[in-house]
Amino acid sequence: MKATAKTVRPVPSLDITARVGAVDWTQAETDLDAQGCAVLRDLLTAGECSALAALYPDDAQFRSRIVMGRHGFGRGEYKYFAYPLPELIAELRPLLYARLQGVANRWNEAMSIAIRYPDRHEAFLKRCHDAGQTRPTPLLLQYEAGDYNCLHQDLYGEHVFPLQVAILLSEPGRDFEGGEFVLTEQRPRLQSRAEVVPLRQGDGVAFAVHHRPVQGTRGAYRVNLRHGVSRLRSGKRHTVGVIFHDAK
Numbered sequence: 250m251k252a253t254a255k256t257v258r259p260v261p262s263l264d265i266t267a268r269v270g271a272v273d274w275t276q277a278e279t280d281l282d283a284q285g286c287a288v289l290r291d292l293l294t295a296g297e298c299s300a301l302a303a304l305y306p307d308d309a310q311f312r313s314r315i316v317m318g319r320h321g322f323g324r325g326e327y328k329y330f331a332y333p334l335p336e337l338i339a340e341l342r343p344l345l346y347a348r349l350q351g352v353a354n355r356w357n358e359a360m361s362i363a364i365r366y367p368d369r370h371e372a373f374l375k376r377c378h379d380a381g382q383t384r385p386t387p388l389l390l391q392y393e394a395g396d397y398n399c400l401h402q403d404l405y406g407e408h409v410f411p412l413q414v415a416i417l418l419s420e421p422g423r424d425f426e427g428g429e430f431v432l433t434e435q436r437p438r439l440q441s442r443a444e445v446v447p448l449r450q451g452d453g454v455a456f457a458v459h460h461r462p463v464q465g466t467r468g469a470y471r472v473n474l475r476h477g478v479s480r481l482r483s484g485k486r487h488t489v490g491v492i493f494h495d496a497k
Contacts, residue, residue: 265337268292269344277455278352281412284444285474286432286456289414293451297337298418302487304335305391312384317398323477325396327490330387338387338491341414346370346493349412349455356411359462359469366410370493373410377495382406386492392428392481400433400475402459405496413458415476418487420450425484432456435473436463445479453491 272289280287293301304310311328318324330338353366367373377383386405390398403413419425430446446454456476462469478488 265340266344269341269348272348274348277348281352281455281457281461284432285434285461285472286444286446286454288446288448289453289455290449291451292341292416292453293337293418295420295450298416298450298487301335301337301389301489302418305389305487310335311389317396321399322401323397323399325390325392325398325478325481327388327390330385330389332385334385334387338489342387342491342493343370345414345453345455345491346373346410349410349414349493353411356462360460360471373408373493374495377406377408380406380408382408382495382497384496386490386494386496388490388492390478390486390488390490392425392478392486392488394481394483396486397428397480398478400431400477402475403490403492404459405492405494408494409458410493411458411461412455413493414453414455414491416453416489416491417448417450418489419485421448424450425481425486427480427482428486429479430454430476431479432474432476437470437472458492 268291277287277289305328310330312331314326314328316326333339347370350366350368357364382405415430430448432444432446434442448454457474460471460473463472
């Protein structure tokens with residue numbers, strides 16, 4: 250039988266639930282509205298980070314591997330997890346979605362986009378799957394010295410949740426140098442603005458996938474965002490990406 254998102258429905262552990270709940274979500278919403286991104290401190294422990302990074306060589310965990318240089322995406326590589334997702338990712342995905350769903354709906358209302366997102370991630374995934382977007386999108390990225398990720402957007406199909414989360418699994422200054430998370434924003438008739446987001450091991454960054462509203466003198470207007478990773482100067486860097494819509 251083909252594995253789907255419904256194959257595994259773990260009850261989130263108290264530790265993960267508490268850590269997600271301990272994030273200052275009021276500040277995170279303020280930062281998302283102001284900058285299009287927000288740092289989510291201490292989502293994962295050092296042990297959890299190491300355990301996730303250690304999955305990378307195990308191809309049985311993944312549905313596909315992408316070598317960035319072959320596609321003009323940059324340098325480095327990443328792998329998309331297969332269903333059923335690793336338990337930790339399967340727990341985090343609905344917990345983070347529940348915290349970001351209100352922002353997503355508020356942003357769409359401000360931008361006069363009719364789409365609204367249900368309270369539960371399971372219901373949103375059903376919407377994706379009914380439209381043929383059935384391939385899981387959470388991914389594990391690996392960078393070595395000289396690698397980088399070009400500015401891009403993770404869209405994957407008609408149904409797109411407007412926010413996603415990346416979690417740094419390696420420790421800057423110990424495991425690698427360089428490799429900063431970068432977000433750029435293009436406002437109409439203005440030059441692009443770049444935001445560099447400093448992270449520690451276990452920290453996440455929530456950010457806009459495609460666009461977000463900005464309040465102008467005549468109401469809200471849309472700005473376009475892209476994200477990437479600057480060149481790694483030394484060492485090795487692993488990141489897990491938690492994307493809430495699935496792919497065709």
